Amino acid sequence: MKYDFNTIEQKWQDYWAKNQTFKAENNSDKPKYYVLDMFPYPSGAGLHVGHPLGYIASDIYARYKRHQGFNVLHPQGYDSFGLPAEQYAIQTGQHPAITTEENIKTYRRQLDQIGFSFDWSREVRTSDPKYYKWTQWIFIQLFNSWYNKAHDKAENISELINIFESEGNITVKAACDDNVPLFTAKDWKAFSSEEQQRILLQYRLTYLAETEVNWCPALGTVLANDEIVNGVSERGGHPVIRKKMTQWSMRISAYAERLLQGLETIDWTDSLKESQRNWIGKSVGASVTFNVIPNATRHPINGSHKIAVFTTRPDTIFGVSFMTLAPEHELVSQITTPEQKVEVEAYIEATAKRSERDRMADVKTITGVFTGAYAEHPFTKEPIPIWIGDYVLAGYGTGAVMSVPCGDQRDYDFAKHFNIPIPNIFKDIDISEEAFADKERTIIANSGFLNGLNFKEATRKVIEELEKIGHGEGKINYRLRDAVFSRQRYWGEPFPVYYVNGMPQMIDEQYLPLTLPEVEKYLPTETGEPPLGNATFWSWDTKNNKVVSNDLIISTKGGAPDMESHNGVYPLELNTMPGWAGSSQYFNRYMDPHNEQEIFSQEAVNYWRQVDLYIGGSEHATGHLLYSRFWQKFMFDLGLVPHDEYAKKLINQGMILGTSAFVHYTIISSPELNQKFYVAIQEKDVVNYKEIVEKHLGDTNLKDAKFLDLYEMHVDVSLVNASDELDIEAFKIWRPEFKNADFITEEDGTFKVKRDVEKMSKSKYNVVNPDEICEQYGADSLRLYEMFLGPLEQYKPWNTAGISGVHSFLKKLWKLYFDDQGFKVKDREPSKASLKTLHKTIKKVQEDIENFSFNTTVSTFMIAVNELTAQKCNSKDILEPLLILISPYAPHIAEELWEALSHKESISTALFPKFDESHVMESTKNYPISFNGKMRFTMELPLDMSKEAIEEVVLANEKTQEQLNGRTPKKVIVVPGKIVNIVG
Numbered sequence: 001m002k003y004d005f006n007t008i009e010q011k012w013q014d015y016w017a018k019n020q021t022f023k024a025e026n027n028s029d030k031p032k033y034y035v036l037d038m039f040p041y042p043s044g045a046g047l048h049v050g051h052p053l054g055y056i057a058s059d060i061y062a063r064y065k066r067h068q069g070f071n072v073l074h075p076q077g078y079d080s081f082g083l084p085a086e087q088y089a090i091q092t093g094q095h096p097a098i099t100t101e102e103n104i105k106t107y108r109r110q111l112d113q114i115g116f117s118f119d120w121s122r123e124v125r126t127s128d129p130k131y132y133k134w135t136q137w138i139f140i141q142l143f144n145s146w147y148n149k150a151h152d153k154a155e156n157i158s159e160l161i162n163i164f165e166s167e168g169n170i171t172v173k174a175a176c177d178d179n180v181p182l183f184t185a186k187d188w189k190a191f192s193s194e195e196q197q198r199i200l201l202q203y204r205l206t207y208l209a210e211t212e213v214n215w216c217p218a219l220g221t222v223l224a225n226d227e228i229v230n231g232v233s234e235r236g237g238h239p240v241i242r243k244k245m246t247q248w249s250m251r252i253s254a255y256a257e258r259l260l261q262g263l264e265t266i267d268w269t270d271s272l273k274e275s276q277r278n279w280i281g282k283s284v285g286a287s288v289t290f291n292v293i294p295n296a297t298r299h300p301i302n303g304s305h306k307i308a309v310f311t312t313r314p315d316t317i318f319g320v321s322f323m324t325l326a327p328e329h330e331l332v333s334q335i336t337t338p339e340q341k342v343e344v345e346a347y348i349e350a351t352a353k354r355s356e357r358d359r360m361a362d363v364k365t366i367t368g369v370f371t372g373a374y375a376e377h378p379f380t381k382e383p384i385p386i387w388i389g390d391y392v393l394a395g396y397g398t399g400a401v402m403s404v405p406c407g408d409q410r411d412y413d414f415a416k417h418f419n420i421p422i423p424n425i426f427k428d429i430d431i432s433e434e435a436f437a438d439k440e441r442t443i444i445a446n447s448g449f450l451n452g453l454n455f456k457e458a459t460r461k462v463i464e465e466l467e468k469i470g471h472g473e474g475k476i477n478y479r480l481r482d483a484v485f486s487r488q489r490y491w492g493e494p495f496p497v498y499y500v501n502g503m504p505q506m507i508d509e510q511y512l513p514l515t516l517p518e519v520e521k522y523l524p525t526e527t528g529e530p531p532l533g534n535a536t537f538w539s540w541d542t543k544n545n546k547v548v549s550n551d552l553i554i555s556t557k558g559g560a561p562d563m564e565s566h567n568g569v570y571p572l573e574l575n576t577m578p579g580w581a582g583s584s585q586y587f588n589r590y591m592d593p594h595n596e597q598e599i600f601s602q603e604a605v606n607y608w609r610q611v612d613l614y615i616g617g618s619e620h621a622t623g624h625l626l627y628s629r630f631w632q633k634f635m636f637d638l639g640l641v642p643h644d645e646y647a648k649k650l651i652n653q654g655m656i657l658g659t660s661a662f663v664h665y666t667i668i669s670s671p672e673l674n675q676k677f678y679v680a681i682q683e684k685d686v687v688n689y690k691e692i693v694e695k696h697l698g699d700t701n702l703k704d705a706k707f708l709d710l711y712e713m714h715v716d717v718s719l720v721n722a723s724d725e726l727d728i729e730a731f732k733i734w735r736p737e738f739k740n741a742d743f744i745t746e747e748d749g750t751f752k753v754k755r756d757v758e759k760m761s762k763s764k765y766n767v768v769n770p771d772e773i774c775e776q777y778g779a780d781s782l783r784l785y786e787m788f789l790g791p792l793e794q795y796k797p798w799n800t801a802g803i804s805g806v807h808s809f810l811k812k813l814w815k816l817y818f819d820d821q822g823f824k825v826k827d828r829e830p831s832k833a834s835l836k837t838l839h840k841t842i843k844k845v846q847e848d849i850e851n852f853s854f855n856t857t858v859s860t861f862m863i864a865v866n867e868l869t870a871q872k873c874n875s876k877d878i879l880e881p882l883l884i885l886i887s888p889y890a891p892h893i894a895e896e897l898w899e900a901l902s903h904k905e906s907i908s909t910a911l912f913p914k915f916d917e918s919h920v921m922e923s924t925k926n927y928p929i930s931f932n933g934k935m936r937f938t939m940e941l942p943l944d945m946s947k948e949a950i951e952e953v954v955l956a957n958e959k960t961q962e963q964l965n966g967r968t969p970k971k972v973i974v975v976p977g978k979i980v981n982i983v984g
Contacts, residue, residue, distance in 0.1 A: 126582030281479025337372025
């Protein structure tokens with residue numbers, strides 16, 4: 001009977017879907033296990049063979065845990081909001097919901113085709129109003145919460161209001177804006193409602209603020225740092241600039257220390273943890289305040305201006321010779337002198353075109369401008385020039401640094417470049433040896449109260465003196481900044497927010513979800529508002545609690561809509577939430593996805609509790625994985641979840657790389673013919689391409705034409721065969737500009753391209769479609785091959801030719817059960833050799849799966865099948881448990897053969913075989929018999945034989961007698977289970 005993998009795989013995929021084989025229950029006597037994948041964004045391109053890598057690994061583990069008797073939750077869904085669908089809508093006019101639905105259908109078909117054991121009954125989509133209702137609900141909870149530092153947790157804003165009403169905010173320890181004014185209870189009660197709301201916004205965990213953002217004019221939206229690559233948008237490669245906008249932000253900085261400490265409690269990869277630690281960036285030091293010097297004769301600035309800096313080295317304060325502000329610092333425009341204004345403004349404009357990442361990475365380029373203003377040193381009272389430089393970032397620390405050129409390389413380079421004086425602060429200083437442990441950065445400056453102190457003592461002393469004179473204090477700083485939460489997009493979660501007199505108000509929870517309105521176009525409005533500004537029905541009727549026409553907002557000021565409406569109708573928020581909003585709590589929603597009354601029941605969340613195994617890409621380290629931890633800790637503070645970390649273990653799968661193909665070519669410009677002529681050059685001819693092209697052209701009328709440079713272009717890999725030969729005619733059809741090109745080929749007409757391994761991507765034309773692989777080799781072959789390529793965490797190149805090996809293995813496995821006469825498995829006693837093969841395979845497979853060494857398991861299967869084939873094994877006692885071992889990797893063939901063994905239930909319900917050590921224990925030992933340390937022959941002897949018996953048997957052996965040739969040995973050394981050595 002032939003192994004008809006296409007029929008078999010379709011049969012079992014239909015069976016699993018019909019019977020909901022992998023549906024998990026929220027109540028079970030079995031122990032629970034929750035396996036989660038980072039859910040995909042359903043792009044129009046569909047899956048390529050690199051995408052399923054992590055899904056296959058998680059599926060193997062989920063199936064394995066079912067075999068071990070666990071109630072396994074292995075859900076899947078779609079991160080279905082996002083910019084690509086919106087960009088497509090802008091180009092075509094088609095609603096993003098339509099393209100998203102089409103893309104999801106493609107993804108679902110492809111995922112099912114690979115045979116994943118997902119519980120599809122729990123599917124979620126972030127763009128489904130039933131789902132984003134709860135994203136909006138969490139936003140409201142954040143808005144109605146503040147962070148109480150005294151209790152180190154989020155609490156309801158009503159508790160803060162009670163404190164304000166009884167004692168003001170003087171004693172409140174809260175995560176809040178830096179510029180919150182102090183007030184008493186009497187002051188609070190005297191504030192207008194609007195003033196109170198404005199103050200509360202400075203404490204809320206989600207708040208409105210003017211923020212420096214990454215603005216992409218071409219896309220018309222704000223981008224997160226991880227959506228920018230090399231200074232341009234990841235999507236489309238458009239320029240990104242820095243600008244200030246009023247945005248919703250999340251006060252994630254309140255959780256900085258807890259986010260750091262939580263890393264110690266979870267089993268995540270070290271590299272991922274380190275990425276998060278660096279992103280959070282904890283620093284211990286001091287906050288120092290410098291007064292800006294008023295100079296009425298040169299520049300009438302206000303003497304109340306102060307510049308706060310954070311430094312990890314307060315002991316270097318006497319080495320400060322200038323200050324550098326970020327170009328975006330709010331004081332720059334206020335302190336810049338008229339003489340410097342033009343130069344400063346030009347520098348600010350230029351800086352706005354560079355991303356923060358570019359500025360942080362560029363350590364060689366030195367740029368800056370003097371503001372013309374000076375600050376006063378808090379101790380010496382000396383004037384310090386104030387510069388701006390793009391190596392200082394507005395969002396890190398205070399956006400200002402005290403520059404110490406004799407202690408910091410970058411400050412030194414800046415000072416040298418702009419000829420800023422560098423004082424010799426080491427003159428006549430008595431400094432202990434310990435103070436110079438870090439010689440490059442340690443400075444104990446020319447000050448009486450620091451002489452003779454080591455680094456720690458000097459730091460403590462400086463902080464004490466700063467506190468005495470009111471110019472600073474000890475402080476812990478974090479690099480982590482509050483997360484901008486607004487996007488100027490259409491295809492995203494609407495904010496459940498309307499505005500009264502410019503102040504945000506929350507829609508009552510019972511009226512959620514607030515669904516996206518229809519719009520005529522998906523671009524920003526002509527006046528620069530986000531796409532929702534195009535909606536004509538996008539106002540909130542507070543009396544009837546529904547969305548109504550914008551025309552119902554009463555206009556009272558010269559025809560323009562008044563923010564204070566007299567009929568209870570107010571404008572809704574025009575921004576939408578970012579992509580990470582929906583992905584920050586989906587793992588919890590999976591626990592109870594159809595609950596319409598609450599985000600999830602306590603029964604469900606207390607049963608599943610945490611994700612036991614999470615698999616996904618390391619590129620999400622400082623995006624999704626940080627923000628979702630923040631939301632989890634917030635939900636823990638509210639008592640909604642039992643753990644403040646949602647995933648116990650996380651594995652970052654590596655990447656399957658594509659083997660790209662490249663064609664080299666040059667363009668010959670011919671003024672006589674008034675055209676450009678393409679000449680394609682083989683990889684081997686690249687070095688001497690001009691000489692070879694000239695020879696090729698010979699006496700043609702192009703021989704005197706002008707050569708342009710040599711170019712390289714990606715080629716669709718489907719146009720290249722296994723020998724790296726290009727289908728020239730197909731290439732010309734694919735790229736019409738090469739229709740009349742010359743291809744310098746071999747004598748036999750072949751043209752070889754360059755091959756290289758790089759990221760698999762549609763833009764590189766090196767994508768391999770899993771549909772084609774499944775059709776030609778089957779899903780089980782694809783699953784096995786992806787695991788066989790190498791360790792899960794590593795990057796590995798794809799080579800379609802290699803899949804034939806695992807496909808041959810599956811055919812060999814099939815032949816253990818079927819031959820030309822049909823089914824051949826018998827109820828007969830297995831041989832000792834077959835039992836040994838089975839049980840060493842059980843042991844190795846179990847160890848490998850639990851260590852996530854999936855590649856070595858595939859090798860183990862191949863060895864086992866080879867051995868059983870050689871043993872002519874057809875015993876059911878061997879071949880039945882073997883199928884259970886293979887089932888997580890190749891579930892379709894396992895199900896088919898399981899059914900052939902007369903089982904009525906799915907193999908997924910079968911318990912994992914138990915390892916019996918007795919079957920792999922050796923009863924004999926093949927001893928090496930040595931003479932004076934040189935091995936001459938071997939003897940197989942029982943392992944339970946005594947030393948004396950071994951010696952007797954060995955000496956009696958005829959080969960021993962031949963070696964001794966009548967001599968009596970001086971000594972016989974016997975090490976039981978290892979060696980026998982005869983001396984003399």
